[in-house]
Amino acid sequence: MAGSTSERFDVQMFRTARMDMPTYWVYYQGGMGWSPIAYYAVIARDSKHTVLIGGDFQPDDSVISDIWRDLGEQYAGAEGRTRMSLQREPQDLLAQLTEADIAPEDVTHVVLSPLLCFATGTLSLFPN
Numbered sequence: 001m002a003g004s005t006s007e008r009f010d011v012q013m014f015r016t017a018r019m020d021m022p023t024y025w026v027y028y029q030g031g032m033g034w035s036p037i038a039y040y041a042v043i044a045r046d047s048k049h050t051v052l053i054g055g056d057f058q059p060d061d062s063v064i065s066d067i068w069r070d071l072g073e074q075y076a077g078a079e080g081r082t083r084m085s086l087q088r089e090p091q092d093l094l095a096q097l098t099e100a101d102i103a104p105e106d107v108t109h110v111v112l113s114p115l116l117c118f119a120t121g122t123l124s125l126f127p128n
Contacts, residue, residue: 009044009051014096016041016056017118019068020083022075034083039118041093043102050102051109056093058121061086093122 016039023033041054057064065086072084091099107126112119 007046009046012043012100014041014043014093014100015039015089016093017089018087019085022080043097043100049108050106051111052107052126053111053113055110055112055119056122057086057088057118059092061088061121064117094125
């Protein structure tokens, strides 16, 4: 485009957790079965901006973990309780960002979607 000075963003993805969920709950169709779910945060950077898209669970995720395990048990008994257990990655989001040389202060914008506990739990870490 004439006169355009657009830059490209570099994008990095950081997986923070995973679990299995009933396929019907994920896609709202289909039969019984399980689908793997992964939770990610994304960093998009250009020369002026560092944008965090998503976030991470709060460090103490025991309440939401208990709720999900109980729902899994109601859905499919002991197997459901096991499959719907939240599996955190060895490093939380802050540690992964630090390893990628991104400090919380470097983040210029935060985009949260959806506005649920797995995206908002670490919002207070990003002062800008």
